[in-house]
Amino acid sequence: MARTQGSHSDITGPRIREAALRLFARQGYAAVSMRQIAAEVGVQAGALYNYIPDKQSLLFGLMKGHLDELLAARAAVVPADNAVDRLEEFTRFHIRFHHDRPDAVFIAYMELRNLTPENFARIESLRRQYENELEDILRQGVTEGVFDVPDTKVATMALIAMLTGVNTWFREGGRLSLPEVETIYWTMVRKSVAR
Amino acid sequence: MARTQGSHSDITGPRIREAALRLFARQGYAAVSMRQIAAEVGVQAGALYNYIPDKQSLLFGLMKGHLDELLAARAAVVPADNAVDRLEEFTRFHIRFHHDRPDAVFIAYMELRNLTPENFARIESLRRQYENELEDILRQGVTEGVFDVPDTKVATMALIAMLTGVNTWFREGGRLSLPEVETIYWTMVRKSVAR
DNA sequence: GTTTTATCTGAACGTATGTTCAGTTACCGT
């Protein structure tokens, strides 16, 4: 089962996930066939079932993997001591992280309805963990007296939607670079919660 | 063909669109079959083709109808003379209009990839018209000297994403009423563009 | 060099898809 040397299949599993990620993002989970994914990998459809139990698990694995990565990347950040700096860091982190994974982000938001109820609950729980990081920052700022936020829960949802929205319009090579976009969004975020 | 009195079919067309709207929003365009839609209407699948040429046109018609309604509702608004009042009106309008049509909003954002290139271009053009209304307001405020916005195009996308995001979390009967949510968002919008 | 094991093919399974259409039904105007 597990091999000590790098043989073919050690690379086939990830290749299936990459192909599925790209195709699901472009055409949607329901519109992509197992045969399409297999063709992208250069294999017959039946061979996929040596790596995944079924199509559903493939989708769930992609979503779970994305959110695990997101939370791991957050956990690696050493938080600043004041709320303003923490919020700036979060803003720039969110934009950059989501910019680097447009397909996974798209899938994680759009294909929730194709999950079984249990899998849906697991994904939503991970997402809530991430959102709670932002809400903690906002609450800290309110406590510190540097933020004036009418409702930290609503503000959290508002800011996350705003930041994630960058993915819908930003294109490499356009009028603005990503760092410039980060700065513009940070300006708006900062002012929206300022005293 | 056209009948003067209200006969059965005058009501069947809208009923097909309503059923398709609901099902597309819940399961996605690709995952909904014509037989499912027909069953919802209480008819056999073949009968649908007395009202629509094909499944694609049904999707496009729903999206186009939604955006036409949106632009018509905007056109009916008498704009205030100052940018701040116009922006508040836009904010509350956007939240309320989108809140009243969650299914149509969901479809109009998520099923763009299932449109042919020409149809996609037509829908995007309508959406851009709506976005331009907001950008005009922001530019007016900058000219008046009451707004301080680093980039009106980026601010437009940021604010629209933020406002549309209400649909992803707001549920009737929750902690907050819709007017309360409107006010919270207006506070954040106002501050984010303030001088 | 032979056995063992992981991997893949190619065909098959039952079921579902969008769309068409000849034929039936039900209602309309007269």
Added chain:
DNA sequence: ACGGTAACTGAACATACGTTCAGATAAAAC
């Protein structure tokens, strides 16, 4: 009452789907 017509059924079309599996293939283990 009756002819005309709009609306609908039910079956059929070709094609595609996710998944399974016996058998072929290739690589690793001894």
